[in-house]
Amino acid sequence: MSIEVSGLVRRFGSHPALDNVSLHVGDGELVALLGPSGSGKTTLLRAIAGLEPLDAGRVTYDGVDVTDAPARMRGVGFVFQHYALFGHLDVHENVAFALRVRKRPDAEVRARVAELLDLVQLGGFADRYPDQLSGGQRQRVALARALAAEPRVLLLDEPFSALDAQVRKDLRRWLRSLHDRIRTTCLFVTHDQEEAFELADRVVVFHKGRIEQDGPPRQVWRQPSSAFVLQFLGHVNLMSGERRGGQWVGPGDLRWLGAPQGPDVAEGPAVLGVRHRDLAVRLSAQAGPTDWPVTVERIATSGWRSELQLRLTNGELLTAEVSGDELDELALRTGDAAAVWVRHGYLFAA
């Protein structure tokens, strides 16, 4: 089923949680709504499900306007961050809930629940109660429950955020393979960019109640549309300066002559963004004429990669990420002088 929302507005007091949001989700797509907390992504998901009253805008399913339809008439499957399982019902009856309220015959309910519990690999857990399950198991019960009535769309609100790192990783791979099998249109909310990028066909980035960027994961990663997106994706140095004569000039006469990734910006105030991976470090002796001289402030090693905190002559602090081998080669220590150069940089008008 395809979903179209147009001009959605939702205010909490004077604060707009959704500020004129429009989005089209095609049939069978798996879309991630990504953004920091309070950016409006959960409000949009709830609005699509019919759980959130709207101040303006329309929601349509396959071209049919459902804006005023209550949640129970919409046929959506919704998975909540904290599972929202019915504690007084066992796993079987939790999964059967949607069929019970539709008064389906008992034999059909049993067959369907058994099939769903197999699907979420909880075949032997039918008579357990939710408080006897681990977090990952509970969320899989919640998924089976949401799928029971064959929803036209599956909506997941930060489904894995309450789980351990390893369980989270397993469950999201499992969800991806599940989606590949059942091809139900699927939207999920996350603040974890890794999760969004690994799982989704398309990533929609939210900022202050608006859609900041919308595209396939690789495109969002390679061509962030704004300094906000670049920063939100993480591991980046942002420096204010200006575009002047085809160069970027920063404080302390810092200059960068390279061509930006993505579109260039006009002359004037501009922010230079350099991912930690894209800030290359070399010894002062090998420094090129346009390199920036730095002092090593701190070296933090975690596993196979190391993060160097580098102080520029103008006082700003930059972070560079190097591999363990690179660090060995450089043989740098805290307090040493070194030089950096920008491998890839992004420019945004400030």
Place this chain on the structure above:
Amino acid sequence: MAGRAKVPRLPGLGLSSTVTLLWLGALALLPMAALVIQAAQVPLGRWQAVLADPRVLSALGLSFSGALVAALLATLAGGLVAWVLVRYQFAGRWMMDAVVDLPFALPTAVAGIALTALWGPDGIFGSFCKQFLGLDVAFTRVGVVLALVFVGLPFVVRTVQPVLADLDAALEEAAACLGASQLQVLTKVLLPPLRPALITGFSLAFARGVGEFGSVVFIAGNLPNRTEIAPLLVVTRLEEYDYAGATVLATTLLGGSLVLLGLLTRLQRRPGQS
């Protein structure tokens, strides 16, 4: 497990069990035992005579049935009040929250007089009921139930409120997304987890209602065979120096309450738990 049990914990099993037994024994069991011993000394014939008295039967019947009906109404109304207090934000909510406890603090006689003034034939509500519904409240059994609802309500609100506050609002949303109607959300999702608290509140309101005296006697009018409650009849018998009669009545009240409360405790067990 054995190793864990050795870790000393405050206040310690010895101290806490001593306090518990002492409290149960001295404050609850001893007076009740005295009553039972007294009752055992009353000859069987006297028991039959006391309990055969229509006035006694009427008073016992009114106390039990009035307390049951009032507890039922208090459970309905108290459940709603708790719901409103937990789920809605509105101006003056803290005040409403505080007012719920008033029946606890108000001397019951004051409450009784106030209720009589309001619901009596000349009172604001009383005259309204008389004029438009043709219903007398004060000095009838309706008045008795009204007073008992008044004293029972806070028990229900205060037992249901915290449980309701702990219920995740997402449960209702989950049920709605799964296609449940509002009635189904209520009966299949909200009431089952609230059931133990509702039954506890009902039990407390009922127990209080059986023994309630001060708030009832003013509005009841105390007409023998009609609006006289059993606790009042106990006092009347005592004033007549009819200790055997008072003992039989009190023991019957106690026994009846015990049986009903025991049944309610059994009802309270959650399905799926042993």
